[in-house]
Amino acid sequence: MTAPTPTQLAHAIRFLAIDAIVRATEGHQGVPLGMAEIATALYTRHLKFNPADPTWPDRDRVVLSNGHGSMLLWALNYLTGYEKISLDEIRRFRELGAHCEGHPEFDPSKGVEVTTGPLGQGIANAFGMAIAEASQRARFGAGLVDHFTYAFVGDGCLQEGIGQEMISLAGHLRLGRLVLLWDDNQITDDGSTALSISEDVAERFRVAGWHVAEVDGHDIDAVSAAMDAARQDPRPSLLACRTVIARGLARLQGQRGGHSARLYPEDADAARQLLDWPHPPFETPAPVLHAWRTAGTRSLPAHAAWTARRDALPAVERAEFDRTLAGELPAGWRETLHAYKREALAAQRMQDAPGGILISADINDRLTDVLPERLVGCADLEAPTSHKRRLHAFTADDPSGRYIHCGVREHLMGAMANGMAAHGGVIPLAVTYLAFSDYERPAMRMAALMGLPVKFVFSHDSIGVGKNGPTHQPVEILAALRSMPNMLVLRPADAVEAAECWEIALEHRSGPVSLVFARQALPTVRRPSATGDDSDDSDDSDARDNRSRRGGYVLAEAEGGPRAATLLATGSEVAIALKARDLLQAEGVPTAVVSMPCCERFDAQDADYRRSVLGRGAVRVAIEAAVRFGWDRYLGEDGGFVGMTSFGASGPADALYEKFGITAAAAAATVRQLLAQRA
Amino acid sequence: MTAPTPTQLAHAIRFLAIDAIVRATEGHQGVPLGMAEIATALYTRHLKFNPADPTWPDRDRVVLSNGHGSMLLWALNYLTGYEKISLDEIRRFRELGAHCEGHPEFDPSKGVEVTTGPLGQGIANAFGMAIAEASQRARFGAGLVDHFTYAFVGDGCLQEGIGQEMISLAGHLRLGRLVLLWDDNQITDDGSTALSISEDVAERFRVAGWHVAEVDGHDIDAVSAAMDAARQDPRPSLLACRTVIARGLARLQGQRGGHSARLYPEDADAARQLLDWPHPPFETPAPVLHAWRTAGTRSLPAHAAWTARRDALPAVERAEFDRTLAGELPAGWRETLHAYKREALAAQRMQDAPGGILISADINDRLTDVLPERLVGCADLEAPTSHKRRLHAFTADDPSGRYIHCGVREHLMGAMANGMAAHGGVIPLAVTYLAFSDYERPAMRMAALMGLPVKFVFSHDSIGVGKNGPTHQPVEILAALRSMPNMLVLRPADAVEAAECWEIALEHRSGPVSLVFARQALPTVRRPSATGDDSDDSDDSDARDNRSRRGGYVLAEAEGGPRAATLLATGSEVAIALKARDLLQAEGVPTAVVSMPCCERFDAQDADYRRSVLGRGAVRVAIEAAVRFGWDRYLGEDGGFVGMTSFGASGPADALYEKFGITAAAAAATVRQLLAQRA
Incomplete structure (x- = not known):
């Protein structure tokens, strides 16, 4: 030849x-x-x-x-x-x-x-x-x-x-x-x-x-x-x-x-x-x-020519280039989150608390200066999700922009983010409503399968959406996401957990995360640590100690006796759990509240930790404005669940929580009933 | 004015x-x-x-x-x-x-x-x-x-x-x-x-x-x-x-x-x-x-003119028109399924059993003559799913066709089926691989929300897909579908259950169903009833008695003593459960096998029935070539699960079942271990 x-x-x-x-x-x-x-x-x-x-x-x-x-x-x-x-x-x-x-x-x-x-x-x-x-x-x-x-x-x-x-x-x-x-x-x-x-x-x-x-x-x-x-x-x-x-x-x-x-x-x-x-x-x-x-x-x-050019770069520029390609985070990113968290702990915003997704938007706005490789895509929901802020748009004429108006194209947005992550050098976010995550889901599955560190950000995560009705109200979607291998699902309860969840999300390199935020206000549920004083040191330990990292933790321990009941909740329902705890404690039922921002992380803890959090002898009731599917692994044979059993409805958010019985009173009643059955 | x-x-x-x-x-x-x-x-x-x-x-x-x-x-x-x-x-x-x-x-x-x-x-x-x-x-x-x-x-x-x-x-x-x-x-x-x-x-x-x-x-x-x-x-x-x-x-x-x-x-x-x-x-x-x-x-x-035309129709034609509009089923549909089931019970096909999806295809072929309002859409998988058979294509020139070549457009196919069901007069099927159901999912959610009787048919339902690899192997998708309110998920174990599940699917008018079939062969696991003889009467009672209708049932009871273990399985894993039972029974462990073709239906049974099926004192192990998520509600505090904990892999189906430990030996070992822990 x-x-x-x-x-x-x-x-x-x-x-x-x-x-x-x-x-x-x-x-x-x-x-x-x-x-x-x-x-x-x-x-x-x-x-x-x-x-x-x-x-x-x-x-x-x-x-x-x-x-x-x-x-x-x-x-x-x-x-x-x-x-x-x-x-x-x-x-x-x-x-x-x-x-x-x-x-x-x-x-x-x-x-x-x-x-x-x-x-x-x-x-x-x-x-x-x-x-x-x-x-x-x-x-x-x-x-x-x-x-x-x-x-x-x-x-x-x-x-x-x-x-x-x-x-x-x-x-x-x-x-x-x-x-x-x-x-x-x-x-x-x-x-x-x-x-x-x-x-x-x-x-x-x-x-x-x-x-x-x-x-x-x-x-x-x-x-x-x-x-x-x-x-x-x-x-x-x-x-x-x-x-x-x-x-x-x-x-x-x-x-x-x-x-x-x-x-x-x-x-x-x-x-x-x-x-x-x-x-x-x-x-x-x-x-x-x-x-x-x-x-x-x-x-x-x-x-060879490229290598020579790279090697000839000024050290700082080269280090930055190499860092972004390696997917490593820059100095200062964690401190930015800790500072936000410190402020949130100090402010303890209640009646004036911002909507969950706006908390994420605030956090992201802080990250703008420290994480220049962050590229945010959003499927035509800029105003209600608010993750643009100081970013300008990536356009045909100006590819330096870090915000991509994806149009009403969620599926493309998700797969685009996968391509960006696979390419390297950038940290992609994909932002939309949780109800529309189904449109993105085939791409999310590919991110999980490939282990790509994409940050899928979702707002409007439950019936808390309110009057837009059941099409826009996720009820099964948390379960569907949690069922996916190699997908971390994070649903923070307040501004403190939101900062912690963003810290987890940015650290997490071996797969995608779904960061799930309420539309409605999330009052602060985390308190500064009881052991702390007002010194800078204790503040910092509160800021540095990421309690969400273990997935679930005792937010409020039972008082007045051995724990009789454990209320588990995530996101916007943690505040409801705390109110239910108040009702039960007032009746002399020692009740703990467990916040569970990340089930996958909690499942990865050792058995002793999990048992101690769940409370071995306690009756357990989970509260989530979503279906029960998947919760039973935490509830034991006689546990209870306060949540959704159907799709939602069109009406004001408060009325929907009442209608579907996701209230402190309902949670307390469920605990009482379970305790009575045991007695 | x-x-x-x-x-x-x-x-x-x-x-x-x-x-x-x-x-x-x-x-x-x-x-x-x-x-x-x-x-x-x-x-x-x-x-x-x-x-x-x-x-x-x-x-x-x-x-x-x-x-x-x-x-x-x-x-x-x-x-x-x-x-x-x-x-x-x-x-x-x-x-x-x-x-x-x-x-x-x-x-x-x-x-x-x-x-x-x-x-x-x-x-x-x-x-x-x-x-x-x-x-x-x-x-x-x-x-x-x-x-x-x-x-x-x-x-x-x-x-x-x-x-x-x-x-x-x-x-x-x-x-x-x-x-x-x-x-x-x-x-x-x-x-x-x-x-x-x-x-x-x-x-x-x-x-x-x-x-x-x-x-x-x-x-x-x-x-x-x-x-x-x-x-x-x-x-x-x-x-x-x-x-x-x-x-x-x-x-x-x-x-x-x-x-x-x-x-x-x-x-x-x-x-x-x-x-x-x-x-x-x-x-x-x-x-x-x-x-x-x-x-x-x-x-x-x-x-008025339309009403007059309708009223002037010959009685038979008018009745047929009214029937299809009312969504009522014609005479003979049930008998067609019963006949198929009777044959399947008699044939007991084992080594020569057809692939799961081909069983559904056979059943649908039988329905062609009795259910003329059935309209089948398929997203460019005619050959491997085989639901066309004697149907001809719906085309621009011939809208009398009852098979729609949807092209590689799963999302449209699902939403199209919703529109057909909402219109009335036709019974839409939408056929594709289960791995691609995520593409259809936003439409499936709308079917569930609206309560439309769409039949979503899926093939290639697990790692049994084999060498096409993890992109094509569902592991989380059963859980994701089961989490959806008002969606019946049916995963039959053999030709008998397949006929029963199609009977359930056609009866079910208040919402969609997902009929999920294996690619691989499904040997017959159901036996003719023990009480029966060879008379026509007992045959018919076997054919008429739809055991899948309660969602889960005891396929094989424990023998030789009170039940020590319950193996729960669905679809292609029921055969594995039966083999595991053989192993355990041979060791003197009285073991029952529960087939669970429809969790939603089982959950709707009364507590006594559910307890009797699950076995109150028995250790329980579920076997499904999918994730555990959602199974815990049947397993109790100390139950076991044999299934997937990750995405699949590219390789022959048998090798994958071995690799991921979804085998009779593994199921039996899990039972032994749980019994030992109790002892």
Whole structure:
């Protein structure tokens, strides 16, 4: 074999995919076979990357939004020389523990920028990466941050609403470094795309302000030229690449079965015949492999130049750049929160207490000066959530802004935040009402699955929403969020716990958090520590001691005897629990109140601590303006619950708390009843 | 006052809205003030409706997709004479228990076709109504079914992904009876729409194949002419109505605050001045009210003619039409399920058992002949979910099809099904993988809130999905669905329970169900009753006795002594529980297996039944390939759980069950350990 042709490079992808899928007995050949030429054009002629330093901060990002086509990525990453993706791993495609999973799973060290699979998420992540790039470039300059984000994308991602949200907002924000590579094969799982779509997709992008090029996706030169044009254009770009699904498999190409019909050794043999590829399974001829490995070194000069520029930075600037990339927090962030907490403890605001979400807004406003990498997205609820304040908007003309008006596009907002977190260098917040978290939930699940430190912020967290009615009143959503693995759900009771929860949220790096705030006022329930005096020292110990960190704690201990009852509550219901405790204590029932801002953290405590907080012999009643589902693990066999058993209703918040019986009187009555049953 | 002008009719809407919002101290004036002329054109010149018979089956449907503007609907429904919407109710806007809620809540008898609030849902519901109309028209003819569906819609609904999904599919399906009335006021909650969108929205609709008219939304004649054109056009229509938000309030109109800034009596006074409306609050001058009430009678001739046509139908056809509208099931549906169940009991398929979802597909195939009103939507997973079989596709050219290729648009599919159910006459199914239910969830919540009998069908319900990996493996989703009020979650263990669960699902009229099926094979776990012999009678009693109906039941009682342990399981894990029981019984531990296909139904049983099933003294271990969250209520203080504590992984299903320890051996070991702790 002489120097391989570009087409032979593409065939190397094809046959690795075919052989691995035949061996695994399942997989999705449609994408790797249909997009082999597109990928070859990208990786051998355009992509800025370095398999020897896969997490190079200024690398171009590549997202395989059609993640079922994972063999495309595994083949590319093997061929270009990512150490983790060895030929052995390719052979282990889809086996348990293999690096080559059925869908790509987040691990930049093996060339996977983001986990993909659920359609539409990937291109929305890519959009978030492009925002993070633009934001960082605005801050640190193009010498340090100057890369593209490419996404492979199929019809499914573009049919999904989240994909449409992305098209609209990316065009609006003129994200010129975002390039989509559309596998326009006119086939989805059901068959012809004509079954479910008849619009001109390219035109839909043009309407949204995108640069669009329509090319033959199997013509490497044409695709490459289109990539050049895309990179020059100030708008985001769609390369609409006409392709043949499963190209090379005579039995399946261009057909519905091309997507993922089972492949057999005979199919592989036939493809070898058809494409003139007389090499054994899993064997890439040396000249072809060499050409691919050479492509894997094409950005070494750029890598060296970038490293030199980074090294030449003034120490302070370099440290700041490195810090944000490492996801480390700057000096002063914790003190800012402690100061807020100290003030809240001192002020003890009751009748004049601000709404829960406004407390979070106040805290975030304080963080503006100390956490410049914080990027806040909000889905058209700026006024009621108030997390903009002194930030200015990120716009097409000014990417230095740190507030993103996402429009009424919650799903995109969540997935965008994931992309920003996966990109690194920024701390994304995504703000909306809790009732609308369901719109974001598929993205939240991906954040939890990937372990991305996204801060999902929610307001209007219960029937406390009031007159807007049950559509806007979460009742099941806390439970639904708490059921999600690797998701911390934080629901603070007052300004003190809010500061503590923000401290937990910012410290937490191994996954997302949901910070859940009431619309209604949250009077201060935490008191300065009883042992303290007015000296600065005790103040500081109160400020530093984050009682929320253990998830649940005794806010008010029973008095006048051994604890007879424990009232557990979160958020806005903690104040109700305290009132119920007053009623019961007045009747001589020694009652403790446990505040439980984070069930997941409480569950992680040792058994002794949990028992001591819950109170071993005490009857236990939980109070939360939400469903009981999930609470029983704290209540024992005879526990009680004061909360919701249905959706809410339209009416004033106070009237709703009465109507649904979430009151101090009801909680006290429940305790009395349980004690009587025991007696 | 002489005969009122059309503009005065519009002002009547405006002032009812202003007065009610001032009185309620909150509300959203932007929509009713901005769309008053559009609504006047629709209700006085085009709408086919009859406030005296609000549920007239062939009425035009009106959806207020921008549901925050509920005062538009309340004003219209008062003015046109819906009995439930009296002036007193208008005065009670947003009070607890008032018919005039903050957002419209589903009640066709008061002119609310669907609950709206979360943006985008309403227009997707309207889309579903238009599908139901087309389907029913294809079946029963235009003499009985021949109406339009109109939706008021704001920018938010069109920014939402679900809205974009709807635009795409409605254009594709050429739903000519669907007319959107877009309140193009260039303002959202954050301010100018230019903050978050710059595309030409009208052009986006044109790309999708819609008829678009751009008109001055305050010119009643122009709007009316556009409505005429829309009704003539065979494509779905967008009336892009340029409007001024909050028109009439000098302080707010055309401004961000027009959306929902608080209104004061002074604002109302100023508006009266500006618009020359010298009438006291809540008072509509008699000639204006008369004109409106007359508009409310404009369809009486059409109503009478329709009634005559319906009454003239042959008895059988009429009964069938009435039956489907009433949501009643036809003769034979239950027997079809019983026959299937009888066969499943007799066959006892073990090694050759079909995949769970294929069992549901088989059952549905049987129902094809007996339930012609069943309409199946599926989000591009026809092959793996297999619920098409003998159905043909609903298309633009053939609306008699009963299978809707929804494309990769789960959210739309769910909301479409809601619209179909709200419309009546059809039984909607929405089919996809359980992992993608999160995409549908906001619509599922609306189905639960409205109490709509939608059948949400899910396949691939656990790590049993296998090599496609954690993105496609639900672990938290069962819990999240079970946490939702008014949602029945059914997860059958085998073909027998599958038939029982479908029986429950079809009987269930007061809310949606989620039918959850494994991808992997479900061997038969139910045995013919021990008391039975081979006579037809006992067979029939087995078939008729729906043991799943109580939610949970003892599938296999403990033997050899009083029950020491109860194993609870659902779906694919029931077979594992039975194997664990074998292990324990062999060791002399009397162990029962409880199958729990529906927790919600079990929770509704009396305490005696529940205790007898759970086993009062027995240690209890639940087995489910999902998270523990929610199970503790059945497990007591010292119960155990065998299931997932994290997301899944990519690998063969069997290997994953081993890896995550969801095995008979693990379940037996957990029982032994708990018994040892007690001893």
